[in-house]
Amino acid sequence: xxxxxxxxxxxxxxxxxxALILGLPIPYRPLKRWGPRLMADAVATMIIVSSLxxxxxxxxxxxxxxxxxxxxxxxxxxxxxxxLLAVYGVLQYVSTLLHSSGLDVLIxxxxxxxxxxxxxxxxxxxxxxxALALQRLRYYFVVLGSVFYSIPFRxxxxxxxxxxxxxxxxxxxxxxxxxxVEAFSPDVPGLSMPSNQTxxxxxxxxxxxPVPYPLLELRSSRGEVEGMIVGDMYGRVILGxxxxxxxxxxxxxxxxxxxxxxxxxxxxxxxxxSNDSTIVIPNLxxxxxxxxxxxxxMMDVVRDEPGKIRLRVVAVLTSPEVLVTKVAYxxxxxxxxxxxxxxxxxxxxYWLDIPLDTCQITGLEKGNMLSIDYLPGPYPxxxxxxxxxxxxxxxxxxxxxxxxxxxxxxxxxxxxxxxxMGVVASLTAAAARVLGGSMRxxxx
Amino acid sequence: xSIVDFVRDMTVQVMTVAxxxxxxxxxxxxxxxxxxxxxxxxxxxxxxLVEDAVLAAFWLAIGTTVFALISYIVSNIxxxxxxxxQPWG
Numbered sequence: 001x002x003x004x005x006x007x008x009x010x011x012x013x014x015x016x017x018x019a020l021i022l023g024l025p026i027p028y029r030p031l032k033r034w035g036p037r038l039m040a041d042a043v044a045t046m047i048i049v050s051s052l053x054x055x056x057x058x059x060x061x062x063x064x065x066x067x068x069x070x071x072x073x074x075x076x077x078x079x080x081x082x083x084l085l086a087v088y089g090v091l092q093y094v095s096t097l098l099h100s101s102g103l104d105v106l107i108x109x110x111x112x113x114x115x116x117x118x119x120x121x122x123x124x125x126x127x128x129x130x131a132l133a134l135q136r137l138r139y140y141f142v143v144l145g146s147v148f149y150s151i152p153f154r155x156x157x158x159x160x161x162x163x164x165x166x167x168x169x170x171x172x173x174x175x176x177x178x179x180x181v182e183a184f185s186p187d188v189p190g191l192s193m194p195s196n197q198t199x200x201x202x203x204x205x206x207x208x209x210p211v212p213y214p215l216l217e218l219r220s221s222r223g224e225v226e227g228m229i230v231g232d233m234y235g236r237v238i239l240g241x242x243x244x245x246x247x248x249x250x251x252x253x254x255x256x257x258x259x260x261x262x263x264x265x266x267x268x269x270x271x272x273x274s275n276d277s278t279i280v281i282p283n284l285x286x287x288x289x290x291x292x293x294x295x296x297x298m299m300d301v302v303r304d305e306p307g308k309i310r311l312r313v314v315a316v317l318t319s320p321e322v323l324v325t326k327v328a329y330x331x332x333x334x335x336x337x338x339x340x341x342x343x344x345x346x347x348x349x350y351w352l353d354i355p356l357d358t359c360q361i362t363g364l365e366k367g368n369m370l371s372i373d374y375l376p377g378p379y380p381x382x383x384x385x386x387x388x389x390x391x392x393x394x395x396x397x398x399x400x401x402x403x404x405x406x407x408x409x410x411x412x413x414x415x416x417x418x419x420x421m422g423v424v425a426s427l428t429a430a431a432a433r434v435l436g437g438s439m440r441x442x443x444x
Numbered sequence: 445x446s447i448v449d450f451v452r453d454m455t456v457q458v459m460t461v462a463x464x465x466x467x468x469x470x471x472x473x474x475x476x477x478x479x480x481x482x483x484x485x486x487x488x489x490x491x492x493l494v495e496d497a498v499l500a501a502f503w504l505a506i507g508t509t510v511f512a513l514i515s516y517i518v519s520n521i522x523x524x525x526x527x528x529x530q531p532w533g
Contacts, residue, residue, distance in 0.1 A: 023465045
């Protein structure tokens with residue numbers, strides 16, 4: 001109110017100055033012309049100051065007629081923020097996923113989308129700030145504009161006119177941003193992300209003991225290696241779950257790499273039909289760092305506990321082969337066949353940085369008991385860079401989806417609001433010109 | 445002294461000067477108009493000075509009245525209501 005009084009006082013001063021100049025005993029036209037000019041300015045200022053309340057009320061009415069409210073505007077902004085932040089998070093996750101899948105070549109595409117999203121976020125933040133300032137400071141804009149407007153000799157007329165226009169026009173136009181964006185925005189396609197479905201494959205030996213850190217090799221029907229995935233210490237291999245891009249249906253034939261060998265399993269394939277499947281390595285008995293691999297020999301497990309493995313030969317088929325393989329740092333391993341000690345020739349080898357000792361057992365006959373005593377120890381995981389499953393169509397679909405989404409987000413969240421801000425600025429400038437610019441309603 | 449009072453004081457001073465200037469201009473105007481100088485342009489300047497002075501006086505009188513009224517309304521419109529009457533204890 002103090003500011004309004006000041007504006008009125010300034011207008012009175014302007015008027016008095018106008019009358020003074022008009023009454024000056026100097027017959028110089030350019031000087032005399034300032035008299036009526038200042039008086040007209042003072043009257044205009046007085047009209048604007050007197051009708052400020054009506055103008056503010058009118059702008060509120062116009063908002064009501066258009067059907068826009070500041071509440072809806074902030075709701076819309078909040079939704080946009082939430083969606084963009086969620087998309088930002090998802091894209092970061094996809095980036096990590098691509099890195100772990102070895103698809104680093106696609107990361108720039110995701111980064112491009114991330115840049116688009118963050119640019120949109122910055123733009124929205126800016127608009128939000130401007131809108132907040134407009135809404136909170138609208139009254140001050142108008143009143144302070146009146147004060148500037150009423151300064152004598154048109155010193156602050158343009159600034160004042162602009163501020164009054166901002167308080168009146170931009171205040172109405174700003175909350176209509178959602179209407180504009182919704183009217184001109186294309187349908188933003190949903191972001192196609194890899195399936196989040198998880199498949200667990202439990203790898204066990206012939207007795208049912210979990211095989212720690214199994215290296216699961218998955219091959220497609222064409223025989224190509226689609227994935228090399230290491231399981232955990234409990235023999236569980238997780239497929240999908242955000243790490244793999246699995247096709248909607250699949251049938252992978254599998255083998256398990258363990259103790260330096262690749263074993264066929266039962267069943268020999270996994271499909272999408274079962275989320276939790278178990279595959280068994282039939283010719284392996286493993287316990288705490290030592291494994292017995294058999295071929296052409298049927299053996300019955302008599303005892304299986306830490307440090308003591310007892311196997312009885314049930315049948316010997318053609319070309320039998322039995323191997324005892326242990327992790328190299330398992331100590332005090334003694335092998336006996338029947339009652340006699342078997343002199344093992346431990347052969348050292350390395351498989352994926354795991355040192356292994358292998359002993360071939362020969363001369364087994366039906367009814368023989370194979371005993372292995374040792375100090376049990378853990379099996380270290382193989383040191384291998386996993387090859388996660390990346391289904392080609394998923395990648396194509398994702399890249400297409402990402403690029404389309406980036407373009408749509410840029411257009412919808414950045415270009416359209418920027419255009420609208422331009423429109424608002426033009427409207428405000430036009431209103432300012434009507435009040436005090438070159439396109440004047442009031443006389444010069 | 446607030447800035448509003450300062451501006452008001454200045455307005456009053458400017459108005460006083462304006463009234464004085466009006467009188468001076470009016471007198472000068474008539475003096476020029478009535479002077480024995482047979483130049484039409486000089487006489488017209490005197491006539492124009494008298495016209496301007498009268499116009500200025502007219503607008504000054506009207507304007508100051510209206511402006512003072514508006515100023516009075518504006519400065520009183522935001523004044524709160526007087527406190528309600530207190531009952532006798």
